[in-house]
Amino acid sequence: MEWLKLIGIAIIIIGFLVKIDTIAVILIAAIATGLVSGMDFTQILATLGKAFVDQRLVTxxxxxxxxxxxxxxxxxxxxxxxxxxxxxxxxxxxxxxxxxxxxxxxxxxxxxxxxxxxxxxxxxxxxxxxxxxxxxxxxxxxxxxxxxxxxxxxxxxxxxxxxxxxxxxxxxxxxxxxxxxxxxxxxxxxxxxxxxxxxxxxxxxxxxxxxxxxxxxxxxxxxxxxxxxxxxxxxx
Known part of the structure; x- marks a missing residue:
């Protein structure tokens, strides 16, 4: 079931094709990927927050x-x-x-x-x-x-x-x-x-x-x- 962890890529492709809000698509893809990987919701938020802080220069x-x-x-x-x-x-x-x-x-x-x-x-x-x-x-x-x-x-x-x-x-x-x-x-x-x-x-x-x-x-x-x-x- 390792392939299931690639669900985030499918969500991003579909979201872009139907022209849904980009940020929303990426967040949904990240959360879905974390859930199928066995992470709880708190871990997912912590990971996203750490990634944002580590890459804050992008903003x-x-x-x-x-x-x-x-x-x-x-x-x-x-x-x-x-x-x-x-x-x-x-x-x-x-x-x-x-x-x-x-x-x-x-x-x-x-x-x-x-x-x-x-x-x-x-x-x-x-x-x-x-x-x-x-x-x-x-x-x-x-x-x-x-x-x-x-x-x-x-x-x-x-x-x-x-x-x-x-x-x-x-x-x-x-x-x-x-x-x-x-x-x-x-x-x-x-x-x-x-x-x-x-x-x-x-x-x-x-x-x-x-x-x-x-x-x-x-x-x-x-x-x-x-x-x-x-x-x-x-x-x-």
Whole structure:
């Protein structure tokens, strides 16, 4: 009956398929797994509480909420847009590529000053939109809403690329240490340094591919807005 202890996995899959509240599904799965494993309800609660306390650093994301609120309150979003509006040669693609590179460098140094709510939404996205309007002398109403959505998607993608392909560039990151520990338990001779060195080429390839994609995005914007608006700066 050991297979019965996997009931929690089945509950999670079914719960996600029928779109029940995620936290409720996980708690039900944890309680069910504990009960079929012979634990009483008190032991289950104690185990869940200990796990929460041991992993309490995960809840630090809550600190980003007041940070975003302060950014919005004091107009940092608007000031960032104004700053980009004064830079004549910046393009939306170049700005996104620059953020990707900074995101990689931050990952290499294990500096967590990034993220969708902290940087992309209040800063990078409006700065990229401002770069588009400045380059082609556009007003907000002149920009196709579909292109605004594309910029939102592209800037979010920069964060995803930087995080996914850059999180293992720091030797002390949780992912690197977890993989190194797993390899060690399997008696495979791979250490944390080897994992970081293997991640470096992937990070470099990612930057090149995304840079080329951003160049194509700039050319798309140039074809769409460069010919129909005077004052465009042909400095490519």
């Amino acid at each position: 630090l994301f809550v600190l980003t909420l007041p940070m975003v609120g302060l950014i919005e309150r004091f107009g940092l979003k608007k000031q960032a847009s104004n700053l980009i509006g004064k830079v004549q040669k910046v393009t939306s693609g170049r700005l996104m590529t620059l953020y990707l590179i900074l995101r990689k460098v931050a990952g290499l140094a294990s500096i967590r000053i990034n993220g969708h709510p902290q940087f992309v939404r209040p800063l990078i996205n409006p700065m990229t939109q401002s770069a588009l309007r400045t380059r082609y002398n556009l007003d907000q109403k002149d920009v196709d809403p579909k292109d605004i959505d594309k910029i939102k998607a592209q800037t979010s993608a920069m964060e995803n690329y930087g995080n996914f392909f850059g999180q293992n560039l720091f030797i002390g990151s949780a992912g690197v240490l977890l993989m190194a520990g797993t390899f060690k338990s399997l008696h495979i001779n791979v250490n944390a340094v080897d994992l970081v060195l293997a991640s470096l080429p992937i990070a470099g390839v990612t930057i090149v591919i995304v840079w080329l994609n951003n160049i194509l995005f700039d050319r798309y914007l140039d074809r769409k807005y460069g010919r129909s608006h005077k004052g465009v700066r042909n400095d490519e």
